[in-house]
Amino acid sequence: MQRKRIEIEGIVQGVGFRPFVYQIARLHGVRGWVCNDSRGVMIEAEGASLSLDSFLSDLRDKIPPLAEITRFDVTDCPLQGDKQFVIRGSVEAAGKTARITPDTHVCEACLGELFDPADRRYRYPFINCTHCGPRFSIVTGIPYDRDKSTMVDFAMCDACREEYEDPSSRRFHAQPNACPDCGPQVRLLSAQGQPLLEIDDPVAATAELLRQGRIVAIKGLGGFHLAVDAGHSEAVAELRRRKARDEKPFALMVRDLEAARALVRIDAAEQALLTSTARPIVLLDQVPEHGLSPLVAPRNRSFGVMLPYTPLHHLLLHENFRALVMTSANISDEPIVYRNDDAPQRLCGIADAYLVHDRRIHTRTDDSIARVLADRPMMLRRSRGYVPRAVSLSSPRPAVLALGAELKNTLCLTQGDRAFLSQHIGDLKNHEVYRALEQSAAHLEEILATRPAVLAHDLHPDYLSTHYAQARDELPRVAVQHHHAHLASCLADNGVDAPAIGVIFDGIGLGLDGTIWGGEFLVGDFENFRRAGHLACLPMPGGDAATREPRRMALSALLHAYGEDIPQLSHDDGFTDQERRLLQQMVARKLNSPLTSSCGRLFDAVAALAGVRQVVSYEGQAALELEQAIERGDGAAAYRFEIRNDGDLLVCDPAPLIRQVVEDVRAGHGPAWISIRFHNGLAQVITEVCRRIRLQTGLERVVLSGGVFQNRILTEKTNRILTEGGFDVLLHRQVPPNDGGLALGQAVIAGRRFGKKST
Amino acid sequence: MKSDIILLGHGSGGKLSHQLLDDVIIPRLSGVAQKDQNDAAVLTSPGGRLAFTTDSYVVDPIFFAGGNIGDLAVNGTVNDLAMAGARPLYLSVGLILEEGLPISELEQVLDSMKAAAAAADVRIVTGDTKVVPRGKGDRIFINTAGIGTFEHDREILGSGARPGDRILVSGTLGDHGMAVLAGREGLELQSPIESDSAPLNFMVADLLSELGDALHVLRDPTRGGVATTLKEIALQSDVDLTLEETQLPVSDAVRGACAILGLDPLFVANEGKLLAFVAPQQSEAALQIMRRHPAGRQAAIIGEVTGQSAGKVFLRTAIGGLRSIEMLAGEQLPRIC
Ligand SMILES: [Fe+3]
Ligand SMILES: [Mg+2]
Ligand SMILES: [Zn+2]
């Protein structure tokens, strides 16, 4: 006889871990107990040594689907002579490292019950079990328990409680457990927010409204969606009008894979991503005969598609829609609406009705967006379904709270050797978003029970995330250069803690020399970096206005390539002669025309010169449309950059490229022709510069990071050529290459620097 | 010999200096006869509190549409006194001239100062002139200091804003800054923009006497524009402010030029505008008082004090979002990617 104490940390609460332990204990005839504590799960098991061995191996190898173990300690302890194996109530321990799991797609077993007329939860929209359902979005504190979640509002009925207390049940300690008798309910509200009492099946009534072309705000897991029937052109047009959203693509929700295949092509990797328990929106190529409103994704070859992820979504999508537009319910850059009490006010004039429920959302969480790139998933927005899963770091470091960028803001809090990124927060210039940053920082610190020892923020003095860091003046701060953070983020994403060549192409970030960087070749690691090369600088006439108007960058590029006498192009950029003269004057006199090496702005310039887009209505639109202009089999011809040495910097000058674009436009070539040559040219210049840096440094590892590497054609091409050239290429996988992944890089850099300083 | 440009000798203290003073400067600014000139002006104290301020003017170009450095130097100091709630009485003038400045330009500047002083009903009572070698200055720098008195016993301070106060601006935003920028850079604008340089002391006097205790804060939004000034007030008063984008008065010319240049009129300098924080019941009355004055025809209520204690400034945008307004660390740097 032996007795072992087993301490387990990781994602082990709220995932059916204790019932699993109970079951294997019974299976192997082991006695003792299991309980949750704030650090994870603690077990004491007593039995014959053979039984204990098989118990322990099952304990390691057969864990429930949502569980994840990060620490597994076994120690001997004195025999107690228990008569049976029991599950004990929770105890709070000092460390509080127990992990909250992400919100998860409703499991197959629950779905079976949902559509089983004989089941007591038939068509009940809040069905869940320990293997599925809401977690992060409803958790208010730790340890994870019903009374530390918004389910505290509902007292379980006898039937539910029995399941909850039965160790053999799938719902044993399923904190959100509920049924039609005791749990949350859905209601349909009018446009004014008044309950529509005469309706007895709110889901069916919602489906009917959608079929009629109405816009319904639907409360989901992390917030409200605005839904319309994607096949109903007038409805989609009306949604665009009311939301004042001209062109940015809408996300779609379809019933199942089969319904998805009617709209988009799906390969095996994409299918795996689409059906994963996180259920992200996946960007997929449209099939020509999709039959949906062209306004769903204007001038776009792909659709963002997701499968239903809550029982409520499944019920709705079973009403035979080809697809529903399911777009975040907000106006402009406001955060997604998530509370019943302010939905009718904030969505006033947009929604015709509200399908709400009374399970409160504690932390709003947008849908995640991902795509398959080079045969593997790449996150574009990491939020619902992924947060708060940690990124493993190679070594422990002091607790750092990193504050991210200004747009696509996310936070990152490190705890030991794990980095926890927050849900997508958004554009901080909007005050509601900024408040969400404040709340999210507090919530992260609360659920991880970790107070940061140091804050990390961007070098840009006017980022509101920088202001936040400055306001918490009791903590030391580390300012991190934007592109260095991207480099470190991609290294950490891949679990690499070693120097690399960083090809960091993005929109803009403040550089060390006061210019605006964004087409950078860096050499660096978690601690330091140097700039080894960059795209030649172009003026941005009007600063941020040049980001909103690619035509300004086109003019700037022409001035750069031709000097004063710029060629006239046939397409209309919308400027009057007087405006064009003024812009030229601004560039000549360096008036509010900061210099930038940004690759994003170079994309803008080429997109505008090719006649693809002159003014954007959403971030990255011109680059996206330029990429989408490429047709299959457009060939391998490439535009040329001139690479020159400027001291020890390699400068890639696009002047010859700009002239080639102009000649091709004059020769009558369209966007497809120009775009592929531009993409090829970029891939080639990246490879050439990396070769030269390899000669200097001996480094073979190349990191591709920054928002530009969301571009599939460029990234796959560059990845292929570099790999063929003997480079070891690292792409982002767990966190986005765009600024949504920036906080991770800031955190590891600050952790390393601060760690050095304090030892 | 008479020179038509400024020579180093004009600052020597010798004959040339006296010529410059007696022939060019004094007749234009004060008209004090030589025998009455002394080391200091002697003024009669009106009794009670005094307001005292100083400011230096270094604008490039010195002549711009709607004014020049001279009237700017007078109006700026007059307005600073007025913003304290004082009645401006006396000014001093310090001139720093660069060798080579055409005397005709100096005369033009001095004439404008005189006219501006007359318009504001203040007296220039003392002054000083220095000449610096070529390249050590930029044509002309002017310092003015001013003294004002109080005709009431209220305190008009930046810390006086209270929740509920309405925020008024006396006219369109950004005219001065854009006029100077266009002049300096030689920009060919669609429609010309003139500086708003003007004295505001009479408008302030009316506001003070007619609004009584309902007038809480006065401030002229010069460098950094309305945004920066409001942020200062919010911090001084420990309040939150919310501006309505749709209510901000901006002329079409300034709006158009700012759009092309990528500038925000909220951050562009003004030289003849004031911001007033007024109790809500009196805000309409305040608006009418402002509009009576030529410099206040475009006055508008642009926002209100919405909360206590955080020192935040928000802009409710045309589409309904709330954007927070912060002071810039330095020059405006691009932020959106
Ligand atoms: Fe970036
Ligand atoms: Mg002043
Ligand atoms: Zn389930």
Ligand SMILES: [Zn+2]
């Ligand atoms: Zn129940």
